[in-house]
Amino acid sequence: MDDQRWLRWTQRIQALAQAGLTYTENGYDVERYEELREISIAMMQELSGAPYPVVKELFASETGYPTPKVDVRGVVFEEGRILLVKEKSDGKWTLPGGWADIGYTPKETAVKEIREEAGLDVRADRLLAVLDKKCHPHPPESYYIYKIFIRCEQTGGRPEAGLETSDVAYFAEDALPELSLNRTTESQIRLMFEYLRDPNKAVTLD
Known part of the structure; x- marks a missing residue:
């Protein structure tokens, strides 16, 4: 099946x-x-x-007109490496982020999630991609989800795990750790590196 x-x-x-x-x-x-x-x-x-x-x-507990849920991921680079956090829930790595919160813009959500999960102060400065989760190799998911990826630049803080994360580190494209595939896939990480190499690359839309 x-x-x-x-x-x-x-x-x-x-x-x-x-x-x-x-x-x-x-x-x-x-x-x-x-x-x-x-x-x-x-x-x-x-x-x-x-x-x-x-x-x-x-x-099946929501009411009102059904719409996709929104997942926001922050993308931070340092010396050619990408910032990832280790999730306590499964012991695997992902781009920092999570559900968009009511009352926060997408940029504000990315900044907040990076601060909470990675200990860094950042400035969100560019939308990189808006992806439909069904179009990518994630495990099956009950929710219908759009994923927003936002490039951020560090302005302060230091790498530090949060309540939902156990570790924070930067990784080269050819040395990625085991990923939390429900949150972030390898192909999505490689897409983010394309933006590092080509800052003028157009926003990716599914």
Whole structure:
């Protein structure tokens, strides 16, 4: 079975059910959309192996019109090497970043995440890429996600792990550590190095 294809179908069914529940005023349609949502939860449970309450809370608990979640990653270079942080959750490495917070611009989110996860003060100065997670070799994910990559320049601080990270280091392109693939892929890291070599490279959009 093509898990990625089934995942996309499941996400789409959930999104249609959520939109229907948001806008319908017909009681019979409410029942139909609720049934579609239950089907999407059952499909996601089958794909993930997670317990029903966990799937329902993470995958089908939102209200309102369904939109992608946004993940913001900060890109910092030093002497030809890229800044990565080691995640406590899986012991693997990633570009610093995380979910975009309400009330913060994308640039402010990148600055905040780098400070919290890597101990550095930075200035966000350029959008590099906006990627759709489904187009890249990440593991299957229940959320539909856009990933924003922002180039940042260090202005102060020193490398220091945070609450969610256990280590901070710079890596050369030919010496990358084991990556946290749910967050960052090798091809995405190599794309960031393309921007280091060519500062005039156009923004990458999926």
